Amino acid sequence: MSQIDLDKFSRYSKPGPRYTSYPTALEFSDAFDYDAYLNYLESGTNQLSIYIHLPFCRSACYFCGCNVVYTSKADKLSRYVEYLKKEIDILASHLDTSREVIQFHFGGGTPTYYQAFELDEIIRYVKQAFPNWSDDAEVSVEIDPRYFNEEQMLVFQKHGFNRISFGVQDFDPKVQETIHRIQPYDETKAAVDLARRYGIESINMDLIYGLPYQTLESFKKTLELAWTIEPDRLAVFNYAHVPWMKKTMRKFDETTIPSPATKLQIFQHTIDFLTGHGYKMVGMDHFAKPEDELFAAIAKGELHRNFQGYTTKGGANLIGIGLTSIGEGERYYAQNTKDMKAYEAAIDAGRLPFERGVDLNDDDVLRKAVIMELMANFAIDIKRVEKEHGIDFKAYFADALEALQEFVDGDLVTITDEKITVSPTGTLLIRNIAMPFDAYMQKYAGSKKSFSKTV
Ligand SMILES: C[S@@+](CC[C@H](N)C(=O)[O-])C[C@H]1O[C@@H](n2cnc3c(N)ncnc32)[C@H](O)[C@@H]1O
């Protein structure tokens, strides 16, 4: 990648969505009600992707933006398993359980804060309720290397898990101390080795840039150490700093967060380093070995973006189970409550713990397709969008195209009659480039407390 003009790019640093969904979670509301959600569940015929949220963590990592419940009480964890089972029963009564399961994911929190027998119990329960698992289902779990043992790995192996994502974030001791997550290199290496010994072929590692005390030099070392472990995929996330939403983010001194210019330098180095060491970039913040199936999907225009990042499995309906989990169909998003008491009360009353969501109108469906294509493939096939949605692209998106002109002038985007293409340097600003296509953005213009910064 050519050298970027850091000052020029820093000016693009403004609040913007990460587009794991469109419309974004800020548009979820109770206007989409329980009956509408049930209706979608009951009439659905697509394959299923099941997500189970296990929200508990032993202690807080100060940077964490996930939906987490901190506890040291084992009975809280086991009580939640009982509720999960009841939620699964209620779900199973509202949808065709013979639909094929092509994806299963345990997310968190820290799924491996649970003991092996509890994880086994949950998976067996899901498999009993939804018995039709595809032979090549993608079965995955997020693992914190600080909480991972062989017994748990045996359970994952027994149930056919084939992907594991390890949270690392940064190897630098000063950064680790500041974010309240001490995780020595050897601990991470041992966790990955354990997974590999049990035949896990796809290992992902999460890193974050933009954390307190990170410098270009310190992150260079983190990347070198990460590389010695040779993960099959690497996610290098831009730190989303939203202290007005997450109190633990106020526990460190904000002024130690690297500047937008340093963050850009770090990310540019990340791209140069990883592409020079056997990886290719996928979408906004992921890297994988060239033989990864993600690239075959890109070639066919079939790479999809969802809450877990990038995937080749796009057509399935995502069913979210557990506190705060999000489900997704072609025309809706549905989110469970974030409040444990409300979660339990709903289930005790025989209802799904659904709280809010959004019913997509035709305009949302179209804009979602365009934004997700940009986020996944860094391009928009204008003719395909016109054919699939029956519109005249340039007329429909006249405003967006006008807003994109500044990126065209800066050689970051090219627009022809057939295609919108983002240049390799432009990919660093992909969230900014997607924003003109977002019909809700206007509402948040000028509001600092909506989204994290794009750069
Ligand atoms: C639910 S967490 C990870 C699983 C596991 N609990 C762990 O920490 O190893 C998923 C990932 O989200 C990323 N993440 C969490 N908070 C973030 C933030 N504020 N900005 C960017 N990425 C974040 C981290 O890289 C983390 O590994």
Ligand code: SF4
């Ligand atoms: S990063 Fe992982 S372990 Fe740390 S608080 Fe968040 S979910 Fe828990």
